[in-house]
Amino acid sequence: MSRVKLALSLAAASVWYRRRVLALVCLTLTLSVALLLGIQYVRTEIRQSFTSTINGTDLIVGARSGQLNLLLYTVFHIGDATNNIRWSTYQALEDDPRIDWVIPISLGDSYRGYRVVATNDQFYQRFQFGNDRSLVLAEGKWFGDLLDVVLGAGVAQRLDHQLGEEIVLSHGGGRISFANHDQLPFRIAGILEPTGTPVDQAVYISLAAMEAMHVGWESGVGLPGRTLSETEARQRTFTPEAITAAFLGLKQPVLTFQVQRELNQSRAEPLSAILPGVALSELWRTMGQFERALLAISAFVVVTSLVGLAAVLLTLQAQRQREVAILRATGASPGLIASLYTLECVGLALVACVLAVVLGAGLIAVISPWLLETYGFSLPLRGLDAAEWGLLAAVPVAALLVSLLPALSTWRSSRRLGFGAGDPG
Amino acid sequence: MIDTSTMTPKSPAGSPPDTPAVQVRALRYRWPGRANELTFPDLTLARGEHLFVHGPSGTGKSTFLSLLAGMLLPSGGELQVLGRTLTTERAGRRDQFRADHLGVIFQQFNLVPYLSALGNVTLPCRLSKTRLARTTPSLEAAAEALLEQLAIPGSHRHHSVQNLSIGQQQRVAAARALIGAPELILADEPTSALDADNRDRFLDLLLGMAAERRSSVIFVSHDRALARHFHHQLGLGGQP
Numbered sequence: 001m002s003r004v005k006l007a008l009s010l011a012a013a014s015v016w017y018r019r020r021v022l023a024l025v026c027l028t029l030t031l032s033v034a035l036l037l038g039i040q041y042v043r044t045e046i047r048q049s050f051t052s053t054i055n056g057t058d059l060i061v062g063a064r065s066g067q068l069n070l071l072l073y074t075v076f077h078i079g080d081a082t083n084n085i086r087w088s089t090y091q092a093l094e095d096d097p098r099i100d101w102v103i104p105i106s107l108g109d110s111y112r113g114y115r116v117v118a119t120n121d122q123f124y125q126r127f128q129f130g131n132d133r134s135l136v137l138a139e140g141k142w143f144g145d146l147l148d149v150v151l152g153a154g155v156a157q158r159l160d161h162q163l164g165e166e167i168v169l170s171h172g173g174g175r176i177s178f179a180n181h182d183q184l185p186f187r188i189a190g191i192l193e194p195t196g197t198p199v200d201q202a203v204y205i206s207l208a209a210m211e212a213m214h215v216g217w218e219s220g221v222g223l224p225g226r227t228l229s230e231t232e233a234r235q236r237t238f239t240p241e242a243i244t245a246a247f248l249g250l251k252q253p254v255l256t257f258q259v260q261r262e263l264n265q266s267r268a269e270p271l272s273a274i275l276p277g278v279a280l281s282e283l284w285r286t287m288g289q290f291e292r293a294l295l296a297i298s299a300f301v302v303v304t305s306l307v308g309l310a311a312v313l314l315t316l317q318a319q320r321q322r323e324v325a326i327l328r329a330t331g332a333s334p335g336l337i338a339s340l341y342t343l344e345c346v347g348l349a350l351v352a353c354v355l356a357v358v359l360g361a362g363l364i365a366v367i368s369p370w371l372l373e374t375y376g377f378s379l380p381l382r383g384l385d386a387a388e389w390g391l392l393a394a395v396p397v398a399a400l401l402v403s404l405l406p407a408l409s410t411w412r413s414s415r416r417l418g419f420g421a422g423d424p425g
Numbered sequence: 426m427i428d429t430s431t432m433t434p435k436s437p438a439g440s441p442p443d444t445p446a447v448q449v450r451a452l453r454y455r456w457p458g459r460a461n462e463l464t465f466p467d468l469t470l471a472r473g474e475h476l477f478v479h480g481p482s483g484t485g486k487s488t489f490l491s492l493l494a495g496m497l498l499p500s501g502g503e504l505q506v507l508g509r510t511l512t513t514e515r516a517g518r519r520d521q522f523r524a525d526h527l528g529v530i531f532q533q534f535n536l537v538p539y540l541s542a543l544g545n546v547t548l549p550c551r552l553s554k555t556r557l558a559r560t561t562p563s564l565e566a567a568a569e570a571l572l573e574q575l576a577i578p579g580s581h582r583h584h585s586v587q588n589l590s591i592g593q594q595q596r597v598a599a600a601r602a603l604i605g606a607p608e609l610i611l612a613d614e615p616t617s618a619l620d621a622d623n624r625d626r627f628l629d630l631l632l633g634m635a636a637e638r639r640s641s642v643i644f645v646s647h648d649r650a651l652a653r654h655f656h657h658q659l660g661l662g663g664q665p
Contacts, residue, residue, distance in 0.1 A: 002551065002554075006551045006552070010537075010540075013539040013540055013544070014539045016539065017538060017539030018539075233428035300587055320532040321537075322538075323537050323538060325532070326534075326535065326536070326537055327537065327548075328496065328520075329494065329496070329523070329529040329531070330519060330523070330529065330548055330549050330552055330601070331520050331522075331523040331524020331525070331549065331552045331553060332514075332520070332524075332528070333517060333520045334516075396621060407447070413514065416486065417496065417610070418487065418496050418497050419487045419488075419490040419493035419494055419496055419497075419529070419531075419613060
């Protein structure tokens, strides 16, 4: 016991004595551990936020296509629908007694690069994300008038829009469009709170407005004289012929597979019904390769700094010959002397781990509000999970292995050490 | 080239206990990779007596001390230190023996650079319970008393040994060798870096305090003028 205490106090004194050199090595190690831990932490958070992009929706129904495609264009606003589904199909879904609610969405237009989603008030009431979080309006109200538009938080922030401003939507997707629906300008009625999901990156109008905009656009461009003016539009009522997709909520989740199978085998129209959770995890598996590669790279950075630490310890070894000779002559065993290297190395690694955690927590605390504000990505400060503790614990273990290099060589040389520095004479 | 030399007995101080401090018979050592073998003169040193070993460079003075300290194993001959045949003992036992019974002083760079003067002095007692038990009233007090006797200013005791002069460093090393009253003190030219005044003062202090503790001293130097301070002297390399 007293030997352990002696070794610890000698190692501590020795590290303190060489603090200038070792502080730099420790800094390198701290930064690399912070990088490793940070990547793992953010990875977990991204996965968490990714898989909670949509919640509470039991099925997504669209025209027949692959499940990833359907998920991408309905939830992530990436890519386009292969086809629409008929209004009658939507009505049949609404009438189905097993189905609690249906959110219809109609896509196809854009506003300065952001998707226009035509829907109804079910979207505002029923759509959920994260841990059963519902949409909340930051200001204004959900669209009531035909020409009302509600902006996602990201759109409002990036384009610096205020309530009451008039905006003109464009025909088709893309950031720059030459075909604008300028005969029917929209008024901003509401702005949503940030959600950290693709909901922030879209604008929302009513299904009727979508129809009204496209009267006279059957050929793909607005034909003068056939498009509607605002007054003409207000005098008519619009019933869509088709929608792009629908989100379904079932009364009993246990019926999900039954309804899904029925929809997939529907004779009236070729449909695809997908489980958003399953599709999301399949999508994550595809993207997960990259983040795993990133984690592996950061692990190599840690290994590199540990090798650097070993190199510094080996260099210091030359300076420590006298000290080793003194310790040997006073009766210290080669094992005690070798243990100094191991203790110093593991001690530095532990200090680096603590500093890395403090550094990482500080950094997250500082940038987390900014991330949510700017990118709608929520990065909350939380305790480390098992995987992160595992990574952290691997660092001192790796340091222990690395320290065996100088420790063993010192152990071997100090066994043969004679009086003084061991030089003959 | 080296053969047995004579031991010139002077007045022995104190009566020796049962076994001699050191007994050497036909001791030989060969450095790995070297053709010639070093041979050492026979020697019997009674407990509490002080021996001066001299000889030119290359005659194996430090090697002799390494063998006595049990840090090197001889290639032949007999060696007994405090009645123990170190040559047959395992490395760990020899290390512990050294910690328990030997004090050592080197030519220079005697101190662990990252310990304070006090930390250096107390080091042997942290490696040996035997020596710790002999410090009275406490380890700290014994170390302070030694440093006081050796005229190390109080202000220097708790600070880095880097700021000490060479003479002070050697005296701190002497305190480390003396603490816990080891039976045998081995000194390898500890005065070679000191001027004449400091050297004589150092020798007087070391030998006087060793005598108080009834410790035997084996002191190696090429400077034969120092021999007058010792009970016996021994020449290596065929010197008288």
